[in-house]
Amino acid sequence: xxxxxxxxxxxxxxxxxxxxxxxxxxxxxxxxxxxxxxxxxxxxxxxxxxxxxxxxxxxxxxxxxxxxxxxxxxxxxxxxxxxxxxxxx
Numbered sequence: 398x399x400x401x402x403x404x405x406x407x408x409x410x411x412x413x414x415x416x417x418x419x420x421x422x423x424x425x426x427x428x429x430x431x432x433x434x435x436x437x438x439x440x441x442x443x444x445x446x447x448x449x450x451x452x453x454x455x456x457x458x459x460x461x462x463x464x465x466x467x468x469x470x471x472x473x474x475x476x477x478x479x480x481x482x483x484x485x486x
Contacts (some may be wrong), residue, residue, distance in 0.1 A: 412445060417453045425452050 409429060412422040421429070429452050438444055 403427075406470075409449075412450050413452070416449045417445060419453075421452065422456075425456060428452060428455075 410421055429448055
């Protein structure tokens with residue numbers, strides 16, 4: 398992971414931004430650095446992109462239970478407002 402111009406100074410954060418369109422949080426950077434250390438990755442290793450995508454998907458799945466809860470509450474409230482009609486939700 399070479400030097401980049403502009404954007405985040407950390408090349409890992411820059412790669413994450415380039416691949417996902419989002420900046421990583423500190424916890425994500427720490428997890429990726431821990432895994433890269435365990436795998437002994439070099440700066441130019443092709444696995445960096447895979448590691449970034451796995452972290453990105455991990456972040457998505459972390460928030461999924463709350464998104465499902467909110468959607469369930471919205472459907473429940475919508476069905477509750479239509480009680481006079483047959484329940485078709």
